[in-house]
Amino acid sequence: MQATDHALDDIETKILRGERLSFADGVRLFREANPLQLSAWANLVRRRLHPEDRVTYVVGRNINYTNVCWVQCKFCSFYRLPGADGGYVLPREEIFRKIQELLDLGGIEILIQGGLNPALKIDYFEETFRAIKARFPVHIHGLSPAEIIYLAKISNLSDRDCLVRLKAAGLDSIPGAGAEMLVDEVRDQIAPLKDSAAAWLNLMRTAHQLGIPSTVTMMYGSVETVEQRVEHLVKVRDLQDEAGGFRAFIPWSFQPQGTHLPSVKQASGFDYLRTVAISRLMLDNIRNIQASWLTQGPKIGQIALQYGVNDMGSTVMEENVVTAQGAVFMLPLHEIERLIKDAGFHPARRNTRYEILPG
């Protein structure tokens, strides 16, 4: 970061002209840019895409339908192996109750995620989604690519057929979870039994082609290098050029407590903010960058609004995966609005399609 005064001028010129940054540019930004440069540039790009000084959020909740999973990711402390004590599958009435609670609070989106549970095949999801849609006007944002790939396999379906059936049953969009680092050398170390980067990207490509949009995440701060972070960003950008279905990018930091990688140091606030800003700069074809205040806390989550973030994500009534790892930040709605206003922006509620709701 000992950037001399003009060391990054060529990159700044590209940013000012709206030109695409290269892989090498991304790496140099990680290595050389100081926080204020990143903030100024990310602000510029963010303002181009969102000139209205608005920060959006969605009122939603997580529903973790099962914690049974055989994949044993080293960074996860949420799962129980099939047959182990403490495993659960939520009864349907419990899912309905959670949705009703959300609707009573004016919520519109459920994030349905769980584990790779061999007992749950396509008919379980079709029936569950149909039952939800028959009862509630709620947007189903659910099932990460890993869950869908596994579901297709144990249901003897192609990924495409599996997605077609899920969509027909009510699946509206897919969370970008499980992307971790889309670099196999990293995945082999932190989640050796999880799908490859290519499998994750292929699933998203198919979904986008079928008209099922998604978000995309990046879990940084485990064992990856700066180059591998940029590789992740470039792969996401390439797929977006091709299929165009990513609505938002959500970087979040690996939470080492309670995982099988306890020796990894917790990533800092600065590491989060620079990663967010560089994501904003690299991902010229993704409109929204979402804050992860769940892992960063409200202070850094708010400061991220000066580092390229334009969306505060879901108000998250319930989260069991990250919280199992020790991140315990929960923010009530009025607090999210206060943070947005305090930072000089107008808070606006959105739906899952990032359309502003009448306020």
Add this chain to the structure above:
Amino acid sequence: MRTMLDQLRRAGLDGVHAKLLAGQRLDFDDGMRLYRTPDLTAVGSLANLVRERRSGARTYYVRNLHVNYTNICNKFCKFCSFYAAPNSTDGKGYVLTPEEAAARVAQYAGEPIREIHMVAGINPKLPYLYYLDLLRAVKATRPDAQIKAFTMIELAQIARVARRPLAEILPELKAAGLAACPGGGAEVFSDRVHEELFRAKLDNQGWFDVARAVHAAGIPSNATLLYGHIETQDEKVRHLLHIRELQDETGGFMCFVPLAFDPSNTELSHLPVTTGYANLREIAIARLLLDNFPHVKAFWIMITPAVAQMALWYGADDIDGTVSHYEITHALGTTSHRQVLSHEQLLDLITEIGREPVERDALYSLVGHADEAVSHQPSAVSALTADR
């Protein structure tokens, strides 16, 4: 950096920028302008310009420990969760004897502590001799560490129980081991806020008089601002300008420390916790208005280590220290209420964000670098000057 110049114009801060480049002092209106803009990056970049002019990439830290010798206090400040009333019977009040305080310090015998920070409540039962004994006992236990002790409020109390003018007792306190004063108790120099929140405490003029006497006795101090409660922006600007004026007069201030109010367990617990924006903004504006202060501190205990790290690019050149045993408030917004950073963690925070850690003692002398000139790192933000 072109983008930043553009951002300064958008934020209406190009005039402030021009003044900084010309070496002109900012005024009240500039201060208000800095508070009113939501553009934290623009404010931060101006503060960083000043910070780098003064300190380059250097970030001062200290290996320190805190001793709060009593929590008994007769001031009943509404923003405080630390005190126990003098005649309360709930058993929460305590006083450390000089020996007990020394024993607490002795627990850290193996650590290269350079600064012992001692502040406490205003306990009317403690006689003058207690304070001298306290200083002597602690100093005898750690002669290699400097004692930074007693807010202006405590010093006024010590003079009161000694029944002698401050100018007479300060040399005695100094001889007993007092090296510097921490500067707390300033809160906000506003009669309105004083009346509402801390009316029993020394008034604003009194704080100034004590600070003058302290500096005249050759004891340097810090100064503070308690923000995030009921104060207004113009009260904060006036506060900073008052302090600047006093510094012009005495030159005895070393460091300015914006203190983030922690509402939990106070009479103001209905107020929200200070935001990350507010934490960085207060540091930046203090750096910009207090052109005669050598240092501005990011006190990580109050604003979280993550925000304190960022603050090193928003005007702060001091991150306090390892802070063993802090009791007054708890770190807010962190998942763990850990009250200690190891030396290694502190160095990591500083170097990761591209700053150069420099260990200091309580008087800002460098530790272990006695004759070394400290390098000035060129900085990208200095381009604000170059591009103009």
